[in-house]
Amino acid sequence: MPQTETLMRVDAQDTDEIHWWRQLPDGNRVATWSARQKMNGAARAMLRAGAxxxxxxxxxxxxxxxxxxxxxxxxxxxxxxxxxxxxxxPVRTRTGAGAARGARASDAQAQADPVGGRTLAARIPVAGGREEAVALYRALRAAREAVSLHRSSGAMEPFDAAVELGVSHELMEALLQSVRGSEGVRVTVGWSRLSGPPPDCPRRPAPVVFTPGDQAALQQAAHRYVTIEPSQAVRLTGDVVRMRRSEPDGPGAVRLRVRDGAEVAQVRVWLEAEAYRIAVHAHLAGLPLLVSGQLESRGGFRRVSGAHGVAPVPVEAAERERLMKSLGEGLDGFGRALGTSGPPPPAPPAAPAPDGGRRG
Structure with missing residues (x-):
């Protein structure tokens, strides 16, 4: 009875499931810590690619x-x-259009070695996870088809077309990680019994299989995706969190925590001397900084080049006046960046020259 109750609770969960099975070589049938870590890392990387x-x-x-x-x-x-x-x-694959048929046929034709592989299951809540699960499912099938076409023709165009179906460098790297050191990996998607399959998806999708013979194609695609991805023009707003320059009055590097304008958490920006000075004052005043430039694909979209239009984000008039007064003398350039005009504040009175305590 307790077992029945447990099964009922599990079945009642509204989750989609993704199962991985990684077949280990004959000489490596003991699931070592390293193999376990590799499989866990590859599965998480695939889920991340789907997200x-x-x-x-x-x-x-x-x-x-x-x-x-x-x-x-x-x-x-x-x-x-x-x-x-x-x-x-046992994991098998074919090249060309028969890859999916070969995977289904292998299910019916052979029995698996009970100690030859390791399984991992991920349960994804339909509420807040169905979109990612569908994206990964479609991307895996598109990747399998692109690899098969490449192996049969040598063309890279199938990988270019597969981008629109969710295939990416990140997915290629995850598949490479799962295949290396194994005799193959099988990925199966199971939809929630409560919610049923998503639109345009089969109720029981066939497993997707990748083998060591696919490694060359996966590597070429992973490299290609990085090299052809263009940089992105951005106009972003962020808080200054780190600053560094080698000369007191020269250019320097600024790290911004992005508020909006780019899909990254932080970026590094190289600023010329005047722009760097504006960034310093914005940081001291607690104001976000507005920067335009190119978010470089090289390095993973973590750096903005060609920075221009550097300015603190405008604030209300009363707040602007208060900030200007607190900044004091010598920030007229900062005031212009804020949109404030008017005469600079009066200079403080000059201190008397030291006379050693004696009167002349």
């Missing part, structure tokens, strides 16, 4: 949408156990 694809389509995301992907992973629960994959069989 990124649910936000936008890109061949390379870098640091973009990191916070959203992290928040999604917090909602996912994992269940790890060694043994058989769902509807398991």
């Amino acid at each position: 990124l694809a649910a936000r936008a389509r890109a061949g390379f995301y870098g640091a973009r949408y990191e916070q959203e992907a992290d928040a999604f992973l917090e909602r996912v629960t994992f269940d790890e156990s060694p043994g058989l994959p769902p509807r398991s069989a």
Whole structure:
């Protein structure tokens, strides 16, 4: 009776499930700590790639949408156990259009080695996770098709077309991580019994299989996605959190915590001397900084080049006047950046020259 109650509670959960099965070579059938870590890391990386694809389509995301992907992973629960994959069989694959048929045929033709693999399941709540699960499912199938077409023709165009279906550098790297050191990996998606399958998705999707023979294609695609991803023109607002320059009056680097205008948490910006001075005063006044430039794809969209239009974010008139008074003398350039005009504040009276305590 207790077992029945437990099963009823599990079935009542409105979650989609993703199962991974990684087949280990004959000489490595003991699931070591290293193998376990590799599988867990690869599964999380695939889920992250699905979360990124649910936000936008890109061949390379870098640091973009990191916070959203992290928040999604917090909602996912994992269940790890060694043994058989769902509807398991030795991992096989084919190139060309018959890849999916080969995966289904292998399920019916062979029995799995009970100690030859390791399974991992991820449970994704439908509320707050269905979009990411669907994005990963479609991206995996598109990646499998692109790899098969590339292996049969040598063309890279299938990978370019697959970007619109959610395939990315991040997904390629996750698949490479899962395949290396194994005889193959099988990924199966199961939709929630309560909510049913999403629109335009089969009720029981066929597993997607990748093998060591796919590594060359995966590596080429991963490299291609990074090299062809363009930089992004941005106009962002952020808080100054770090500043550094080698000369007191020269240019320097500023790190901003992004408020809006870019899908990254922080960026590094190189500023010329005048712009750096404005950033210093904005930081001292507790004001956000407005910067325009190119968010560079090289380095993962973490750096803005060609910075221009550097200015503190405007504030209310009364607040602006208070800030200007608190900043004191010598900030007329800062005032112009804020949109304030008028004569500079009076200079403080000159201190008397020291006379050693004696009167002349």
